[in-house]
Amino acid sequence: MRDGEDDSELTLEYRPFSLDLADPFETADGTIDSRDGFLVRIATASAEDAPVGYGEAAPLQGWTESHSDCEAALERASDAIRSGPAAALEAVDEQVAARHGLALALADLAATRESTPLYRYVGQGPMVGRVPVNATVGDGSPTETAREASEAVGRGFHTCKLKAGRRDVDADIERVRRTREVVGPDVELRVDANEAWTYAEAATALEAFADLDVSVLEQPLPAGALEGHADLRADDLGDGVAIALDEGLLEHGIDAICEAEAADAVVLKPMALGGIDVARKVAAWVQELELVPIVTTTIDGVVARTGAVHLAASIPDVPACGLATAGLLAEDLGRDPVLLEKGSAVIPQTKGLGIEGVWEE
Numbered sequence: 001m002r003d004g005e006d007d008s009e010l011t012l013e014y015r016p017f018s019l020d021l022a023d024p025f026e027t028a029d030g031t032i033d034s035r036d037g038f039l040v041r042i043a044t045a046s047a048e049d050a051p052v053g054y055g056e057a058a059p060l061q062g063w064t065e066s067h068s069d070c071e072a073a074l075e076r077a078s079d080a081i082r083s084g085p086a087a088a089l090e091a092v093d094e095q096v097a098a099r100h101g102l103a104l105a106l107a108d109l110a111a112t113r114e115s116t117p118l119y120r121y122v123g124q125g126p127m128v129g130r131v132p133v134n135a136t137v138g139d140g141s142p143t144e145t146a147r148e149a150s151e152a153v154g155r156g157f158h159t160c161k162l163k164a165g166r167r168d169v170d171a172d173i174e175r176v177r178r179t180r181e182v183v184g185p186d187v188e189l190r191v192d193a194n195e196a197w198t199y200a201e202a203a204t205a206l207e208a209f210a211d212l213d214v215s216v217l218e219q220p221l222p223a224g225a226l227e228g229h230a231d232l233r234a235d236d237l238g239d240g241v242a243i244a245l246d247e248g249l250l251e252h253g254i255d256a257i258c259e260a261e262a263a264d265a266v267v268l269k270p271m272a273l274g275g276i277d278v279a280r281k282v283a284a285w286v287q288e289l290e291l292v293p294i295v296t297t298t299i300d301g302v303v304a305r306t307g308a309v310h311l312a313a314s315i316p317d318v319p320a321c322g323l324a325t326a327g328l329l330a331e332d333l334g335r336d337p338v339l340l341e342k343g344s345a346v347i348p349q350t351k352g353l354g355i356e357g358v359w360e361e
């Protein structure tokens, strides 16, 4: 905060939104057919054309607080912000999606005031042009899966993440086999089972996935199964297949995962962790512990998605991230400032998030 910019003058407004998905997104823990949340705007009360900051609070069942708890938290924050940003953050401390929306709007405003792109404000690091991203392929039939993956490769993706776990494990192995056949040996394939498997099923999948050159298996067992994931790694069934924890990170935290040696990589969803500032700190700690951080969205609107893109750009040597989720939405909050090109997200270099025109319409 520079001199002469008085935090006590900040105002917070929020508006509900509902975005339909292009097609229902099938995962092992349910179908997502719309994303409902709140667009957040922070402005300086006094000045007409002073900079503003945008944020997005999009709760998702099973991952964040409820829609109504999110709204109540934003209402508290809009009162508390009269006492400054710290008081507002305190008012949403327990509601991760609301905190995400507030913290993103504050960071967008601060970076905009400094004329710095958000990722440099957040990470204090070097300029970054691009971040590699994966295509996200829903849990469809073997034919649909192979077709969607090959279309993604045709659009320039080098990495595809296949959702899995809705059918029996042999069917998922068949989906991966068909996909590998179609995309050839040079495309990186990952699988996300969203907690669907027993230990025996996961062990079967891992062995087959090693042969099919799958690079990452995400959350094969329930979130609680820290020892189970550690055993999967220790049993060395999936030679070369990294184990990533997503739901498990939210349940246990990094230290317990590291202590148990339960993962090679962890998935960071800013919406579920309470904001890109929190996620950035977790990422730094993850790398310190020699685990790999992978940033993804919860199929967010353009404001939160662009925040996640900036977060990924602030993490040194980040691997392909699950940020190519715009196409899963039928509609969006506004124009997307992030181009996808040859399997990478092109990072916006304008000040702040680089989001415009989301409030006027």
Ligand SMILES: O=C(O)CCC(=O)c1ccccc1C(=O)O
Binding pocket: 134, 135, 136, 161, 192, 194, 246, 267, 296, 297, 298, 299, 321, 322, 323, 325
């Ligand atoms: O990581 C990706 O490619 C996209 C994000 C994704 O899969 C996802 C989207 C919404 C909710 C949960 C998840 C998940 O990673 O489990």
Ligand SMILES: [Mg+2]
Binding pocket: 192, 194, 218, 219, 246, 247, 267
């Ligand atoms: Mg996941």
